[in-house]
Amino acid sequence: MTEQARIEGVYLSTTLDLEKLFSPAFSAHAQTIRLRRPEEIEDPSAISFALCWNPAPQAFAPYPNLKLASSIAAGVDSIINCPSLPPEAYVTRVRDESQGDLMAGFAAWHVIWHHRNMRHHIVHEAKHEWSRQWTRAFLPPGRCTVGVLGYGIMGRAIARAVTAMGFPVVAAVRNEPDTPPPPGVRFEAGEGAIERVAAAARILINVLPLTPATRGILNAEFFQKMPHGASLIQLGRGEHMIEADFAAALDSGRIASASLDVFAVEPLPPEHPFWADERIFITPHQASDSSSELMAEQVMRAASAIAAGKAPETAVDKAKGY
Template identity: 35%
Template sequence: MPVMLFACFHVDTQAWKAALAAADPGLEIRVWPDIGDPAEIDYAFVWKQPKGVLDGLPNLKAVFSLGAGVEHVLLDDSLPAHLPLVRMVDPTLVSSMVEFVVMRVLHYHRHMPTYEQQQREGLWKPLSQTLASDRRVAILGLGELGAASARALTGFGFDVLGWSRTAKDIAGIRCFHGPDGLEAMLAQADILVCLLPLTDQTRGILNRRTLSLLPAGAFLINAARGGHLVEDDLIPLLDGGRLAGATLDVFATEPLPTDHPFWTHSAITILPHTAALTHPGTASRIITANIARHRTGKGLVNVVDRAKGY
């Protein structure tokens, strides 16, 4: 019987244990720190685990991330280099992110921040409406989440642009890549959505210089990782009129400190890292199916390329 170490923090442990048990009744689940004999642990399922949790497990065969991002695992330098690291790829996670991106893009596209302010002021003032085809929405990151969000936005008629580190070709999307492509895309983006993986190359990619390349009055939506945004650069760009608004689901420090200036800025919308949550019922079936593949000699799917960081 395989043994899994459950080391996922800030989640509903009981819900996950029940879902994993339902997906594979033969899987023994041990919740950190009550792991018993470390030599009996075959697999680890982690999310924002403290450094060193995976150290001292001599027979560990693979590590599964609860989220699509894996930087929380890669930051732990005690993780053996040979160990497979598996990212979460769940259709419900993708559909949830698509819902979030479409919701916030439409919110800005249809002038909702202005109408909400007008309501507070008791002001009746219709605004001119831009056609979706004349609104350029740019997606940073064309992986599972980014490509699905880009395709969904084309369904509304938006002019959708996308950027990735290497060249991609997606029907209906104007694709850019590399440093030159990034600048070319940013210069055209009325609404910028960040869905990049967090790597050494993408950390701090949303900064004063890059965001200043956007057309005046552009909007930012960051649903990737807090490390993508240089937080000190955002408010000056908003106050100076370069950006008209920002939706932030992720932050350098989570939970966001109560004294952080983002909380009280009228042009910033804050969410508590909930743009797309991994659902225990569906994700557990994906994890246990992957373990079953591994135990029958088949290769694991969705293994991270550590050199790339995703």
């Protein structure tokens, strides 16, 4: 392709410098696509796609011929919910099986953290104290059910990792799959599936997509269904959880401990009370990620598809939200 024939795109984000982060990865595709900052665009009508993360409400408005909005990751909720997104535009996400493996390792580590009460050792190590916990105080893995909310690439990888350590898994699925569940996994499908998973899980892992139906789903009613003293590993989206309800569940003992990787406001403000709560393990939205090179290749393919009048392979169902 000549420079004039390159597919033109724009970086759109309110929270990240996408050009600084990803222009090296896109340099491998410089003959096919060109991405620039909004202030560098001379002819907005030439822009056919955008690379996005948390776009501003009117971010898409200047580009009348925009046909594609590509997320830099698996999440697309901020793009789909953007009021200026053209109704006919495709939205794509990164699809990466290895991203599921990263998420699974992260989740499995936190399952052990809560199951074995590893914070006990951190506290006593800092005091130079040899303080053993009696293993009979723990449920054996086979009697400690792990619940998984969301059974896509991430959820399936988590289930594989957790069952390999001997924990039975109960997973909420939208529809009962045609094939039987893997060994050690039980499905809950249909109405009330998420609540049934909550009731069965000593350790609950959330990797649901954010949709209108799942926004605020981790609320007081949900927490009340969990076994007393359960643990929560929240890896989905911050907007899944009502923070005040979660804090109340902690204080009541309904939830004994939690790992939180995502929050309604990010970065989590320094004055937020979660930072000082020793029952909560906080990480900065870093449970999993894809390589920049893979993301750039998938965006290039999606942009090439729309330029050829085809649907991108990585397009999401905007009505479903994933």
